[in-house]
Amino acid sequence: MKILVCISNVPDTTTKIRFTGENTSFDSSGVQWVINPWDELSLTRALELRDDPASGVKSVTVIHSGPASAEPTIRKALAIGADDAVRIDSPSGDAYSVAAGIAEVVRSEQYDIILCGVESSDYNGSMVGGMLAEFLEIPSVSGISELNVEGGNVTITRETDEGKEIVSVPLPFAGVVQKGIAKEPRIAAMRGIMMARSKQIRIYESGPEESLTGIKSFEKPPARDACKFIDADNPEQLIDLLQNEAKVI
Amino acid sequence: MSVLVYTENQGGRFRKHIFELVSYASETAKMLNSTVTALSTGKVDESELMKLGNYGANRIISVENSLPSGFDNRAYSYVVSEVARKTGATVIILSDNHSGKAIAPGLSVRLKAAVGSGVSRLPVSTEPFVVCKRVFSGNAFAHVVLKTPVRIITLARNSFSCIESAGNPAVERMEIPVDGTLVRTTVREVIPQSGRIQLTDADIVVSGGRGMKAPGNWAPLLELAEGLGAATACSRPVSDEGWRPHEEHAGQTGRIIAPNLYIAVGISGATQHLAGVSSSKYIVAINTDRDAPIFEAAQYGIVGDAMKVLPKLTEAIKKR
Ligand SMILES: Cc1cc2nc3c(=O)[nH]c(=O)nc-3n(C[C@H](O)[C@H](O)[C@H](O)COP(=O)(O)OP(=O)(O)OC[C@H]3O[C@@H](n4cnc5c(N)ncnc54)[C@H](O)[C@@H]3O)c2cc1C
Ligand SMILES: Nc1ncnc2c1ncn2[C@@H]1O[C@H](COP(=O)(O)O)[C@@H](O)[C@H]1O
Numbered sequence: 001m002k003i004l005v006c007i008s009n010v011p012d013t014t015t016k017i018r019f020t021g022e023n024t025s026f027d028s029s030g031v032q033w034v035i036n037p038w039d040e041l042s043l044t045r046a047l048e049l050r051d052d053p054a055s056g057v058k059s060v061t062v063i064h065s066g067p068a069s070a071e072p073t074i075r076k077a078l079a080i081g082a083d084d085a086v087r088i089d090s091p092s093g094d095a096y097s098v099a100a101g102i103a104e105v106v107r108s109e110q111y112d113i114i115l116c117g118v119e120s121s122d123y124n125g126s127m128v129g130g131m132l133a134e135f136l137e138i139p140s141v142s143g144i145s146e147l148n149v150e151g152g153n154v155t156i157t158r159e160t161d162e163g164k165e166i167v168s169v170p171l172p173f174a175g176v177v178q179k180g181i182a183k184e185p186r187i188a189a190m191r192g193i194m195m196a197r198s199k200q201i202r203i204y205e206s207g208p209e210e211s212l213t214g215i216k217s218f219e220k221p222p223a224r225d226a227c228k229f230i231d232a233d234n235p236e237q238l239i240d241l242l243q244n245e246a247k248v249i
Numbered sequence: 250m251s252v253l254v255y256t257e258n259q260g261g262r263f264r265k266h267i268f269e270l271v272s273y274a275s276e277t278a279k280m281l282n283s284t285v286t287a288l289s290t291g292k293v294d295e296s297e298l299m300k301l302g303n304y305g306a307n308r309i310i311s312v313e314n315s316l317p318s319g320f321d322n323r324a325y326s327y328v329v330s331e332v333a334r335k336t337g338a339t340v341i342i343l344s345d346n347h348s349g350k351a352i353a354p355g356l357s358v359r360l361k362a363a364v365g366s367g368v369s370r371l372p373v374s375t376e377p378f379v380v381c382k383r384v385f386s387g388n389a390f391a392h393v394v395l396k397t398p399v400r401i402i403t404l405a406r407n408s409f410s411c412i413e414s415a416g417n418p419a420v421e422r423m424e425i426p427v428d429g430t431l432v433r434t435t436v437r438e439v440i441p442q443s444g445r446i447q448l449t450d451a452d453i454v455v456s457g458g459r460g461m462k463a464p465g466n467w468a469p470l471l472e473l474a475e476g477l478g479a480a481t482a483c484s485r486p487v488s489d490e491g492w493r494p495h496e497e498h499a500g501q502t503g504r505i506i507a508p509n510l511y512i513a514v515g516i517s518g519a520t521q522h523l524a525g526v527s528s529s530k531y532i533v534a535i536n537t538d539r540d541a542p543i544f545e546a547a548q549y550g551i552v553g554d555a556m557k558v559l560p561k562l563t564e565a566i567k568k569r
Binding site for chain 2: 041094124128140141162215220
């Protein structure tokens with residue numbers, strides 16, 4: 001069995017978000033790029049499964065669709081332990097074009113489990129995983145907080161608006177994972193970093209579809225009013241303000 | 250040309266955010282000089298369906314029987330896409346909740362329709378069709394052009410209020426046969442959330458961080474939550490330590506919530522935490538450290554020890 005982990009390349013979560021060109025583009029100067037946090041967790045889970053002989057999972061490939069400048073992030077995934085890596089050489093497109101490109105690769109390489117994160121922490125789309133399943137016409141499960149594979153059988157815990165469900169799906173399928181899928185992201189060890197240097201990132205041509213969306217401009221959220229402090233000895237005042245000023249209780 | 254809104258029910262009833270969603274659809278339809286069709290799936294009584302009309306639905310389509318009892322992403326996408334085709338929808342609106350996020354991508358591929366997800370206000374313009382959505386985990390908004398003739402919007406929670414307007418609809422029953430090969434998810438077990446108020450649904454949330462010091466200290470926080478009819482949340486280290494269940498973890502890697510009131514107790518206000526809660530209308534912070542970053546995000550603050558402040562607040566609530 002083979003797992004494909006889709007990774008998106010995002011600004012480190014502590015990045016100060018700034019824009020240039022009169023708020024028309026993201027200012028990437030000085031930005032540290034990292035593997036999207038959910039993708040780091042799904043990669044971790046995929047590697048745990050590969051390392052467990054009972055799962056039947058033999059290899060983990062990571063894929064990223066984007067320009068060559070994203071290669072350090074892909075190398076990091078190799079250093080953490082991925083067996084193999086693919087980059088689709090394309091300018092950063094929207095979810096539709098990214099998913100169409102990944103679908104092409106999956107068609108020619110055949111994977112049993114394809115994992116995506118719930119959202120990229122930059123554009124917060126939440127779309128690629130479900131689109132990929134539809135392009136490939138394979139089952140799609142989202143909100144995955146636990147993924148177990150034993151001898152080729154998949155058991156999933158997914159979160160819904162009502163609680164949780166335990167579900168099963170046939171292979172191949174595309175899964176959208178969220179918190180819970182792995183405890184802590186796996187960290188690259190020295191050996192992994194050395195090995196990643198010599199591994200090759202396989203390159204595919206840009207995907208077949210153009211973006212259906214385009215970003216026109218950005219805006220920063222309005223500054224909040226300065227905090228009003230209430231005396232710790234009379235916290236009742238807070239209740240009064242919440243009731244009569246903010247009108248939220 | 251019409252606006253289609255997917256109105257999901259919970260056990261045969263519509264929650265408040267569905268009425269907000271229909272209100273949003275109705276305002277969007279006005280911008281387009283168009284009408285609103287609400288699509289309901291599964292069994293819902295006629296009287297409940299008619300409530301959608303109070304928020305501007307002009308037509309209600311009920312697809313009762315065709316779908317499997319367990320949710321399947323692609324089967325639901327298919328049904329919504331078929332209804333969109335039959336009604337000539339040019340804008341399709343869903344909630345940005347679990348099922349909305351599960352349905353929208355398949356719908357997009359089926360209809361080759363651009364998606365604006367996590368949209369937080371009415372379209373900025375209709376020609377070109379531009380929506381405003383949350384990006385960078387709430388640190389900015391982007392104006393996104395949806396370039397296709399059919400567009401999909403998922404509306405962020407708590408970003409739009411209910412607006413009453415008589416849609417005078419009639420309920421139409423529709424059958425959409427679903428090919429069995431599309432239904433591949435088998436639900437083995439349903440684990441409903443315990444009776445508590447659901448975090449993503451709650452108007453008020455009381456949340457505890459490492460400043461609560463120990464899991465045994467949570468009683469005063471729970472009492473305040475109970476007094477306010479609030480759901481409870483926590484910071485990531487708190488759920489990582491197992492002090493509180495994982496479902497409560499709020500933040501970039503946990504739940505992203507936007508209640509009317511978020512009370513952060515003993516939480517420092519790290520960017521990753523704020524990413525999940527900064528869209529709340531009001532934030533209250535209770536913290537011993539006057540310089541904690543949470544006070545920069547908060548409108549009201551108390552510098553003090555949680556263990557002393559919480560009981561007093563609960564008492565004040567009871568007296569109210
Ligand atoms: C990739 C990544 C993702 C992350 N995702 C998340 C996420 O989703 N959610 C999240 O929460 N964190 C997340 N984090 C962790 C985040 O960076 C912070 O470490 C975390 O939010 C801190 O939790 P805290 O505020 O409870 O604890 P601390 O930062 O330790 O703060 C405790 C606060 O309590 C105050 N305090 C102490 N005693 C008292 C008292 N008696 N009464 C009142 N106040 C008191 C202190 O002054 C302090 O401000 C993430 C980190 C990374 C790197
Ligand atoms: N450019 C990309 N290349 C590969 N995978 C991606 C890319 N963008 C998004 N993904 C995957 O899709 C998930 C959801 O991203 P999004 O739909 O952009 O919010 C991410 O967690 C990744 O798993």
